Amino acid sequence: MPQPDQTRHLVTAVPGPRSLAMQAERDAHLADGLGRTLPVFVERAGGGIVEDVDGNRFVDLASGIAVTSVGASHPEVARRVAEQVERFTHTCFLVTQYEGFVEVAAALNRLTPGEHAKKTALFSTGAEAVENAVKIARVHTGRPAVVVLGHAYHGRTLLTMSMTAKNVPYKEGFGPFAPEVYRAPSPYPFRWPSGPEHAAAEALAALRELVVSQIGAHHVAAIVVEPIQGEGGFVVPPPGYLAGVAELAAEHGIVLVADEIQTGLGRTGAMFACDHEGIVPDLVTTAKALGGGMPLAAVTGRAEIMDAVPAGGLGGTYSGNPVACAAALGALEAIEREGLVERAREIEAAVLPRLQALVGQVPVVGEARGRGAMLAVELVRPGTDEPAPEVARAVAAACAQQGVLTLVCGTFGNVIRLLPPLVISPELLADGIDVLVAAITEAAGADAAA
Template identity: 70%
Template sequence: MSIFEPSSPVAAPASPHGQPEQRRILVTELPGPRSMALQQRRDRALPPGLGTTLPVFVERAGGGIIVDVDGNHLIDFASGIAVTSVGASAPAVVGRVQEQAATFTHTCFLVTEYEGYVDVADWLNEHTPGEHAKTTALFSTGAEAIENAVKIARASTGRPGVVVFDHAYHGRSLLTMAMTAKEKPYKAGFGPLATDVHRAPFPYPLRWPTGVEHATEEALAALEELLERVGAENIAAIVVEPVQGEGGFVVPTTGFLPGVQEIARGHGIVFVADEVQSGMARTGSLFASEHEGLVPDLIVTAKALAGGLPLSAVTGRAEVMAGAAPGGLGGTYAGNPLACAAALGVFEMVQTHDLVSRAQRIERVVRERLEPVVAESLAVAELRGRGAMMAVELVRPGTLDPDPEAAAAVSAACHRQGVLTLVCGTFGNVIRMLPPLVIDEDLLVEGLDVLAAALRELV
């Protein structure tokens, strides 16, 4: 029987520890019976506001494979939404976490300090873009770090306002909800939202109304007009994703990001790069800001920073970071010692496994396997992205009308075949690919071929 179809039960590897077998195995239909039983418990215990992409329960994961409780081995094109870039059980991460857990799990860095926090800060200060003096503050989640970046910018400038962009996603907390563009499901019913947030157009190449050749100039002009209208002297920060994440993996037109940086500097506005999803080698450079030579005043990292443990950071110009008074930053769990240990393991793997080059290789393979589909299908408007942050946008054939139903159907078809994909985009019509950077190339190709077959079924 084809590996693409459910087969008779296949025994899982004997040990519950270590890397699972790196091949796709379908033992049952998805979800399997054990997952469905657990889902019934979940539905009774959890509120419906917690959504689910694929209702399977995981037993273990590592490399490019997720193993569910029914023994199915799924190819992972999600990485926990760009979190497990080094794999979900990388020895360099697991070993350091185990060692740290055996000594102490928590003290609160604001009470008694530990070296791991300083080690993480030193690495980020050294490796983020720019040669200027930098300092770093650690937090727990991406949204928390974005909020603190805004706090720091406000404290440094004495101004209240924040400028963000169309299609942006910055989080689900009160301020970051206001900064996020998409209404449903992220903001609906949760107002009133934070004020002093202003939104500017983002040059979405596929959808810029006057054509891609005009997008950079017109988007920058619109930003300048916005600043004139609200008063640039009232704006503390401009926050932008170098590659938009939830908004659809949109890479802005060339020259836009440097133009935004120049405008911010010209008005004394803090330029903040939200690299929560795009950072840590994901886009084929250590930080996506590097693709166009950006040197942000503040750069925000999270997700892949600690290989699955909750850790985020704001790294920036020392003089800007010094704007917050002692006691103004921090949190009980911010920079937890286990998460810091995990981050040091991630940093080790970025170097020893040359994950920047691996992300570049993933992009080449994705383009080789999917560009022929784009060329032949009227339902696939575009293949885009950078490195291992790639996506296809689906439309109704012959138009640019978004087709979220097609995206849902393609993703569901991949799930049935044991390939975990995610849907995103302002219009819900984008399939995103976020494989672990350590995925075996054979697995990557196999998963892409499943996706390509599902895309070809659209027309």
């Protein structure tokens, strides 16, 4: 099937009649706990467009939550997947091995930060990768404790849910949670009580006190950080903070884990977000964009740390599935060959100034921030920094009605996040941002009238 036309086009109301009918079937057969952002059903997708079963074409500013960075049907990904499916779909790498697993690991060993000797283990989901990074760190150090940050998101399993900060919808009613997980304040510049200029130093002081005085550094196996926080609101740490975390970890023999599941593989205008700060983590977790739309995740890190776990201690039935590995090799080739890291920087240059221009002009816009093609607008009640989640929901809904797919995030549900495919055309991107800016402006007027 060819990719959809790369233009926004609406032929019905959103959702259309076929999507509404399918929605009724969904409601009859699926658990209510499976949420949805936009109640449409997709017929095809590619480039910067998602086309639904009613023929409506949406500008994709979500990328399946940063998964389809090379587009949802990149020809190289599709070709490699089709070839692999014809050969075999599964053997379990722990039973009989195949080359694709090794090739993906070798690529990640080459691309992740640092020139030291590295090794990689492949898994299926981001949460699996984070859990296994913690397992590896605990075996390597012989210590139990894990330190994470406020506003963090690391997954939905028992351990990663415990590491995640936001209660609703990720934790409400699901306790008791995993032990030995400790939380330090996140240096959230826009919301730091004494001002953004103090965020790095004061957050580092709080982290040091937690690690050294409250837990005891000799009990801490790992500090796990997102170099840019994702679900927590696309929070970019202030300069110097990540370097301070790395220094603290190294001082006490603590494994520094960079959760690059959303930020990695070109999304932020560097191959990995740690590269912006010159940070070399001990372990890096990847997923999302890695598989080009197929479920694949990885832990990559210092060889001596990765080898701490004895044979049989890592893995899973589907870990590093051969079809997912084939897709990953296609996605990685596209990222490098097509210059998508540079394209992410071009997206930032085109979009972020337009969003920042709203600050001070549109009273509901508190801040515009981000790096590369990981950008966000935080919405507040006029004249305050009080979160305005109802405005964020209204903006996202208005964009959807005009054929633009956006996502809401943030601990307070008040952030519009933008994750366009890195292959989106400049014209389509500009069209989508036009709609977004108009929706924010209109929502500000409605909020003032209310």
